[in-house]
Amino acid sequence: MSQIVYVNGDYVAAADAKVSVFDRGFLMADAVYEVTSVIGGKIVDFDGHATRLQRSMRELDMVPPVTMDELLAIHRELITRNNLDEGGIYLQITRGAPTERDFAWPDPEEVPCGIVLFTFSKPLVDSKVMDEGIKVVSLPDERWGRRDIKTTQLLYPSYAKMQAKKQGAQDAWLVEDGFVTEGTANNAYIVKDGTIITRQLSNDILHGITRAxxxxFAKEAQMKIEERPFTIAEAQEADEAFVTSATGFCQPVIEIDGAQIGSGVPGNISKRLREIYTAEMTAAAI
Incomplete structure (x- = not known):
């Protein structure tokens, strides 16, 4: 059975899917995106992702091509058509395809936004990476300043990911003005003396749905939380570290720039948060 994707109003086989060469997402990364997790054929935290999507579009003066109810129906139809049990759905909305390339934005009344969705299978609940943890390296954060808008401008995060792999690590933590901002595709945390420390929300980081x-859940479990910047040196002295993302859940970090974190294995707090998140999100999936 061939994969079915959604492109500008139509469900088509992936091999037959096409977008215009003039699409601004293709030419200028003039696009926003979201990735939602699917567990047991149900969508995890759709409302959170839909809210962030609408905010990203508002920040860029983009006009939604569908309502959020219609978007939910598209997600569910793709799950059914692709018989997806566990994995995710990628959604991208672009500023559309005018008839010529121009730095100025086209009139949304004349050029509607484009929309593409597709599914992917991936183990989320039972994952070897989750059980063993990952190694990260630090790299300078050289992305554009509006990281709170979830755009498709992902060249530098992709570059940073590959630099990490060249150094024998799985990911990179990005550093600006001496402090960690976030990972290449996740929010970053450390734990010291039982307190969870993570950077506060601002334009400097993505407002992660999984982070929220x-x-x-940590507050409900009466865990201590500090939202503030931290350095790589502070992270290396932490008792544990982890990252969060839509398809990574709560992923332990066991090494930073060659320095072992804590005992070198996933810590109790990150493991507990992963257990709580998995149970709560599975129960609330729609």
Whole structure:
């Protein structure tokens, strides 16, 4: 069975899917995106992702091509058509395809936004990476300043990921003005003396949907939380570290720039948060 994707109003086989060469997402990364997790054929935290999507579009003066109810229906139809049990759905909305390339934005009344969705299978609940943890290296954060808008401008995060792999690590933590901002595709945390420390929300980091859920569950479990910047040196002296993302859940970090974190294995707090998040999100999936 060939994969079915959604492109500008139509469900088509992936091999037959096409977008215009003039699409601004292709030419200028003039696009926003979201990735939602799917567990047991149900969508995790759709409302959170839909809210962030709408905010990203508002920040860029983009007009949604569908309502959020229609978007939910598209997600569910793709799950059904692709028989997806566990994995995720990638959604991208572009500023559309005018008839010529121009730095100025086209009139949304004349050029509607483009929309593409596709599914992918991936183990989320049972993952060897989750059980063993990952190694990260630090790199300078050289992305554009509006990281709170979830755009497709991902060249530098991709570059940083590959630099990490060249150094024998799985990911990079990005550093600006001496402090960690976030990972290449996740929010970053350390734990010291039982306190969870993570950078506060601003334009400097993505307002992670999984981040919001993890911190909510941590507060409900009466864990201590400090939202503030931290350095790589502080992280290397932490008792544990982890990252969060939509398809990574709560992923332990066991080494930073060659320095072992804590005992060198996933810590109790990150493991507990992963357990809580998995149970709560599975139960609330729609």
């Amino acid at each position: 859920a993890i911190l909510r």
